[in-house]
Amino acid sequence: MIKSYFKTAWRSILKHKTFSGINVLGLAIGISASLVIFMIVSYEFGFDRFQKDRDRIYRVVLGATFGGGTQGFSAGVPAPLGSAIAEEMTGVEQTVPVFQFQGDASADVMIGKDKDEKLQVFKKQKNVVFTNSDYMGLLGYQWIAGNAKEALKDPYAVVLTESRGRLYFPGIPAHLLVGRQLQYNEITATVTGIVKDLDQSTDFKAKEFISLPTVAVTGLRDDFMMNVWDDWMAYSQLYIKLSKGYTKEQAAAAVNALFKRHYDPVKKPGSTITLMLQPLADIHFNSQFQSFDSRLASKTTLYGLLAVAGFLLMIGCINFINLSTAQSSQRAREIGIRKTIGSSRMQLVMQVLSEIFLVTLMATLLSVLLTPWILKLFATYTPEGLTTDFLYHWPVMLFLLALTLFISLASGIYPALILCSYKPVLVLKNSVAVAAQSRHVWIRKMLTVGQFVIAQFFVIATLMVGKQIRYSTHVDMGFNKDAILTFNIPRDSLNAHRAVLIHRIKEVPGVQSVSSGFFSPADAGAAFVNVSYNNGKETVHPQAQIRWGDTAYLKIYDLKLAAGRNVSANDSVNEFLVNETFTREMGFQRPEQALGTYLRWNDKESVPVVGVIRDFHDMSLKSRISPMVFKNGTGSTFHVRLEPANVGMPWAATVSKIRGVYRQLYPEEPFKYSFVDDMVAGFYKNERATEGLLKWATALTIAISCLGLLGLVIYTTNSRTKEIGVRKVLGAPVKQIVTLLSKEFIVLVALAFLIAAPIAWWAAYKWLQNYAYKTTMSWWVFALSGLLMLILAAVTLSIRTVRAARANPVKALRSE
Structure with a gap:
């Protein structure tokens, strides 16, 4: 019996090659994309799942609340904490401090x-x-x-x-x-x-x-500050494994009680330190406690990918249902005859489902062949350790089997029930076709609208993400980031070679100026400084970041002064510049009011404020501009401004000469440099990955939707062949016939836009709330999206409608 089902199903597939091909291709695209997404999600959620008793393993992390209510988090903890827990706490089975070279x-x-x-x-x-x-x-x-x-x-x-x-x-x-x-x-x-x-x-x-x-x-x-309790660094981390029966809450309370016995809050006035236990399963996903040189995954992104996979599969299934129900009237006579000769309802359902299962199986096999190619195509967005070998792991094979069965049922159960509901008497009287058309046409319309709602949503989302990225990378950062490269020199030779290196690099053709200092104005890393200001009423402790450099630093980055002067070139005299945000934290209305005031630095020294820098973005546009302190001094990071590419010698030649100067002083050290504008662009690496994935999701969604639209218009033109012939004989022009055949589908696409636009607006608005500085929700994004989909739909429809409208009416009427 089963063999008979599949033999008959294969004959039906061969009989309707066009529709079967559309179904196989649409499902294969959805399944292959879903398979790649499943591999990505499975890989990311598989991190650190092999440790014994992993539910009892935690990383000790730190949260700090500073003056003004600002918060900071760190995966680094005070270095002596590990030995103190091992000696003074019970309920901890293993204590594992981990230190890295600084x-x-x-x-x-x-x-x-x-x-x-x-x-x-x-x-x-x-x-x-x-x-x-x-x-x-x-x-x-x-x-x-x-x-x-x-x-x-x-x-x-x-x-x-x-x-x-x-x-x-x-x-x-x-x-x-x-x-x-x-x-x-x-x-x-x-x-x-x-x-x-x-x-x-x-x-x-x-x-x-x-x-x-x-x-x-x-x-x-x-x-490593092994005896220092009031300071910590990212290179000092601590893991613990709790004893059985000892809860996370009990351990966290005991760790904080131990910390308070050793920590002197007087040394960190205005701040509150809390230690927390981060579960092992959370480490790979929590960006609050990102450790040095680690790659994190975003659960939100992974869930979003699963949603994309679900949408792609849904669209593929919709195609299947639409084309199957559209063809139902053509198969009605077959079903009527089968019922007349004694086939049961279950046998008929199994016959239809076996046909759909066979199509799905073909699509699945095709998707497996496509997956290695798609992985290469998605190489920019896939995790580094994910390879095609992962395709043959048993969870992936199980997923494919379950997906094949699920799609077969999801796509086939409704068409199967429709076909099996026909009454043999009406079928054999040929009165089913008209009834079937009127009964199920609204369902096909609704499913088609659903397809294009998803496609429109992805188009709008892609345009909005791209608009925000362009805004982020082209907005005025408050400093000049172009044509500047940075590199580091070994710290142990800083004093010996710094002046010589600056002098020699200045002599390189194509170099405008050179500075020695710390981070560039905007950097992915955070460097906070312990400064405070007493305004006569209270002591303010801003959570301020620090930069430092020589007198050329401001010129290199074209940083503007709102008041005062640049720092002194004399390293033995400490001076501060602060930004405008810092002056507001100090309580001043105008920048010049901060001049001549003194800041308490590391609770040891009072340092004068000699200038105020205009605000600039110190991190990505997701964060608000931080209070900033700039100190005079030198450092191991060199900042080199090059001549514009169209003025001096080519940058590649200039960099090559700088490399030569560097190797003269450090022959055994590699010369590693980066351009500041590339680093700023790197702030939005995740956004670019999201944009790339959205582009692919949009392209696949549109491709599957247009395939479904093409299948429906092929069916429509085939079923209205006689009508088209009669209209042409009576003098209807090609344009009128094309409009007649296309109008209904164009209306459905327009309706999909009206539904998708408010949903996409809401989603884009919510996403933009992640940015402190964001682009506007422009009307043209939605207008362009709607126009793009209408054009694509019109082009897809024209593939078949124009051909049908231009066909010889004599042949059409003769065939009828």
């Missing part, structure tokens, strides 16, 4: 194979941490060599992953690496163990583990 979180690793051989140097190695043995147990590392309990117990010990062992000592078996020595910057460590690399998706990226006791016996003790 600066760029990397270390130069040197290896000597024997005494006579020159050291081999690996520059800027990432993923090197200081931690204890509990780290290995927390993540369940498999040991290849070494003792799990003793390997990180003593100072100057290091455990390597298998991949790092092969990198440093190629061709040497892992068990022979124990006892080898590695030098990390100024620290020499002995290899005490080798572990297998983690083969699961995880945010724990460390590849080399130096024993935590090493910090206590080296100069890193002060660098």
Whole structure:
């Protein structure tokens, strides 16, 4: 019986090749896009799911409330907190402090194979941490060599992953690496163990583990502030695993009570510090506590992707339903004869569903073939670790099977019930066709409108996201970001080479000016400073960011002064510039009122305000302009303004010469630079990814919708062949016939726009609330969207209507 179902279904597919092809293609597009989205979502939600008892693992994070009610959050915590929890708290099964090298979180690793051989140097190695043995147990590392309990117990010990062992000592078996020595910057460590690399998706990226006791016996003790409770840095993180039965709330209360016993709030006046426990499952998604050099995923974006997948599948199913119901009258006689000879209702339903299942299966197989190509197409938006190998994981295969069955039922149950509801007597009298047309035409119209509502929504959303990105990247930031490159020099040689480097770079053709300092005016990182101002009534503690640089810094970025003067070139005399927002925090109505006042800096020194900088955007337009303090001084970051590209020598040649100057002073250091305008554009990386995904979703939605529209117009023109022939014989021009055939569909597309426009307006308005500075909701976005869809619909309709209108009426009437 089942074989008969599928044999008959295959014959029906071959008989209606055009409609079957439209159905297969529409479903394949929706399924392949949904498959890629499922792979992305499954991959992102699969992070850190392999740890044993992961529901009891937390990261200790910090929230701070400053004067004025502003808040800040940090994944970094005071360095001594880990040892204090281990010694003073109960209910904690494992305590795992994790420290990274400061600066760029990397270390130069040197290896000597024997005494006579020159050291081999690996520059800027990432993923090197200081931690204890509990780290290995927390993540369940498999040991290849070494003792799990003793390997990180003593100072100057290091455990390597298998991949790092092969990198440093190629061709040497892992068990022979124990006892080898590695030098990390100024620290020499002995290899005490080798572990297998983690083969699961995880945010724990460390590849080399130096024993935590090493910090206590080296100069890193002060660098890591191991005895400082009133300060913290992003390079100091802490993980704990709670004992069974000990709740998160109990642990959080105990951690804060412990912290208060050691923390002196007098050293941080005007601020309140609260420690929190962040679940392991939240680390990959929570941007509030983003750690150094980590990649986060957005749950909102992932849920949005799932919604897109749902919409694409819905549109594909709508196509199927529309075309199936449109063809129902043509299959009515077949159903009537089957009923007459004894076929049951269930048999007829199974026959129709088997046909739909076969079409869906063909679409699914086609989508699997398309997926590797789509993954390459979506490479900009897909996670780095997601490859085509993920396609063959059992959850993906299970998803495909479930999706095939679901689409078959969702698309087929309604057409099957319609066909099986026909009465044999009426069918054989040929009186069903007209009734079927009138009974189900309103459903097809409603489904077609639904298709184009979704398509219109995506078009408007894409245009609005693109408009906001263009606004963000072209708005006046308050400083000049063009033709400026930045690079860093090693900190330990700053004083020795800074002046020489500035002098030599100034002599490079194509360079306008050079400055040494800190971050550029706008930066992805936050650098807060502890400053306060006493206005006579109270002490104000703004949550201010800091920048510093020499006297050329303001000229480099074309920063304007609202009052006062530039800072002094004398580094021994501390002076501050503040921005206009800072003066308002101080309580002044006019910028010049702040001149001559003194700010308390780090609760140690009073520093005069000698100038006020006009406000500029210090971060992306999602954030409001922060209070800002600018201090005179030098730093490890160099800022170089180039001549305009159409004036001086080509930028590539200028950068090449700067690289040559750099390598003369630092022959072993890589020259890594970036342009400030690229960094500012990088603020909106997620928005650009969203825009890209919306563009693809829009294109796919329009493609599927137009395929469905084409199928319906093909059916309509086929069913009205005689009418078209009669009208042509009576003298109707081609234009009139095309208008007659297209008018109904154009009205449906216009109705879809009227429904989609207010929904898209509301969604765009809500999305723009994420930005402190945003573009306007322009009327032309909606007008352009509606016009675009009308044009696409008209073009799609013309493919068939013009051909039908120009056909020879004699042939049409003869065939009837």
